Amino acid sequence: MKRVVLALALMAAWPALADSNLPPAFWSDRQLPDPRQEAQAQALMDEIRCLVCQGQSIADSNAELAGDMRDLVRRRIAAGEKPAAIRSWLVQRYGSWISYKPTDEPAAWPLWLAPLGLLLVGAFLLRHRIRLRRS
Amino acid sequence: MRAVRFVPLALLALLLAGLVWRLATPGDTTVGSKLQGQPVPAFALAAALRAKPGLSAADLAGGKPRLVNIFASWCVPCIGEVKVLQALKARGVAIDGIAVRDRAEDVADFLARNGDPYERIGSDPQSGVQISLGSSGVPESFVVDGRGVIRYQHIGAIEQADMPLIMAKLEDAK
Numbered sequence: 054m055k056r057v058v059l060a061l062a063l064m065a066a067w068p069a070l071a072d073s074n075l076p077p078a079f080w081s082d083r084q085l086p087d088p089r090q091e092a093q094a095q096a097l098m099d100e101i102r103c104l105v106c107q108g109q110s111i112a113d114s115n116a117e118l119a120g121d122m123r124d125l126v127r128r129r130i131a132a133g134e135k136p137a138a139i140r141s142w143l144v145q146r147y148g149s150w151i152s153y154k155p156t157d158e159p160a161a162w163p164l165w166l167a168p169l170g171l172l173l174v175g176a177f178l179l180r181h182r183i184r185l186r187r188s
Numbered sequence: 189m190r191a192v193r194f195v196p197l198a199l200l201a202l203l204l205a206g207l208v209w210r211l212a213t214p215g216d217t218t219v220g221s222k223l224q225g226q227p228v229p230a231f232a233l234a235a236a237l238r239a240k241p242g243l244s245a246a247d248l249a250g251g252k253p254r255l256v257n258i259f260a261s262w263c264v265p266c267i268g269e270v271k272v273l274q275a276l277k278a279r280g281v282a283i284d285g286i287a288v289r290d291r292a293e294d295v296a297d298f299l300a301r302n303g304d305p306y307e308r309i310g311s312d313p314q315s316g317v318q319i320s321l322g323s324s325g326v327p328e329s330f331v332v333d334g335r336g337v338i339r340y341q342h343i344g345a346i347e348q349a350d351m352p353l354i355m356a357k358l359e360d361a362k
Contacts, residue, residue, distance in 0.1 A: 071291035073262045078314045104219055117289065118325070121315035146322035148222050150265035 072117055080127035081120030087131075094127045095137040100153045101126070101143060110153060221322030221330075221341045228336050231317045233310025236287040236295045239324065243284050243310030249336030253361035256330045257306070257346075258318055261290050263326040271343040273305035276351065281358060285309040287328055288318050318331045329354075332359035335361035 085091040098112035105116035111123055129139050143151045155161050223229070228245045235242035248254055257273060259266040273283055285306040287295050295309065312318055321330065323341075329338040331354070340357040342350065 073260060074291060075289045075313060118315055118319075121289075122319060124314060125316065125319060138193060144222075146222055146320065147219055147324070150219060163238075168265060 077117070078124035080124040082084045082123075082130075085127055085129075085131055090130050091127075093136050097130070097139060098123055098126055099141070102151050102153055104147070104151075112155075175176045210324065218343045220326045220343065221338070222267060223322045223338050228330075228332055228338055229320045231310075231320060233286065233312055233317055236285070236290060236301075236309040237292055237310035240306065241308045243286060243308045245336060247284065247308060248332045249334065251333060251334040252282060253333045253358045254284055254341070255358065256284050257325050258286045258288060258321075258326055258328045258330075258334055260326045261294040265345040266298075266327045267302050269327050269347075270302040270305060272346050272348055274303050275348075276346075276354060277305040279355065281354075282307055286312050286317060288312050288315055305320055307312060312361045331357045331361050 083093060095112065099110050101111045101122065103109045103111050103116055103119040103122075104113045105118050109119075111119040111126070122179035126139060130136065140152055140154070149156050149158065155164055157165075219250070228248050230243035230245045232246075233242045241247075243256075248256065255273075255276065257269075259269070277283055283305050287309055290311060290313070292311075295311075299306075310317070321338075323330075325343075327345050329342040329346055330338050331342075334337050339361040343353065346354055
C-alpha cells in the first residue's frame with residue numbers, strides 16, 4: 054500500500070521551477086534592425102560563455118540569464134559601443150572565463166606555442182624517418 | 189633507445205590518470221565576481237515594492253557595512269536563506285535586497301510567507317545590475333563596506349553555518 058501511495062505521489066511530483074515569471078528581455082531573441090550591428094552582436098554572443106550552462110555560449114543557451122546577456126549585448130551595440138569594449142566590461146566582472154576567445158595572458162601561452170612545438174616534433178620525426186629509409 | 193618505445197604508452201597512462209582524477213574530484217564550477225575589492229558599479233534600481241525604497245549604489249556608501257542579498261521569489265534556496273538573514277538582522281546586520289526578474293506581487297507574497305529581513309529592495313527585471321556586479325545566479329550576497337567597496341561575495345544561500353563567516357566579513361569591512 055505504502056509503495057503504491059509513494060508511486061502515485063511521485064507521479065504527481067513536479068520539478069521545482071527554476072525560472073522567473075517574467076517574459077524574456079526585449080532583445081534576447083530579436084534581431085537588431087541594422088544587419089551590420091546584428092552581425093557584430095551575433096559574433097560577440099558566440100564568444101561569450103553562459104554563466105548557467107557553462108559549456109554553451111550565450112547565443113546557444115536557453116537560460117534566462119543568457120537571454121538577459123544577449124539583451125545587454127544587443128542594446129549596447131545598438132547604442133554604438135564597440136564589441137571589444139563590451140567584452141572587456143564582462144571580463145572585468147567575471148574574469149577571462151566569460152570569453153571563449155583565447156587571450157594573450159601568460160596562462161594561455163602554452164596554447165599558442167603548442168602548434169609550433171608539434172610542428173617541431175613532426176619535423177624531427179620526419180627527419181628520422183627519411184634517414185632510416187636512406188640507410 | 190628501446191625505452192623510447194614506451195613513451196606513447198606512458199603518455200596514455202598519464203592522460204588516463206588525469207581523466208580519472210578529474211572524474212573523481214570534479215572541479216569548482218562557481219564563477220566568482222572579479223569586483224571584490226572594487227567599488228560597487230553605479231546603479232539605481234526602482235523599488236520592488238511600494239512600501240519599501242529602491243536601491244542605488246549611493247545607498248551602499250553610507251558609512252557602515254551592509255549585506256546586499258541578490259534573491260528572487262522564484263528561487264527555491266532563497267526561501268531557506270530568509271531565516272538566516274532574519275537571524276543576521278537580529279544581530280544588527282543591515283541587509284538590502286535585489287529582486288531579480290521579479291514582480292511586485294510575487295515579492296510581496298514571498299516576503300509575507302517567509303519573512304522580510306530587507307531595509308531596501310531594488311527590482312532588477314532584466315538582471316542588468318546582477319550582471320554588472322559579476323553575479324552569476326540567485327541567491328548570492330555581497331558584503332559592501334561603508335565606502336561602497338565590495339569586500340566579499342557569498343555564492344549560494346547563506347546557511348546557518350555561514351553566519352560566523354558573514355559576521356567576520358562584516359566586521360572586517362568596518
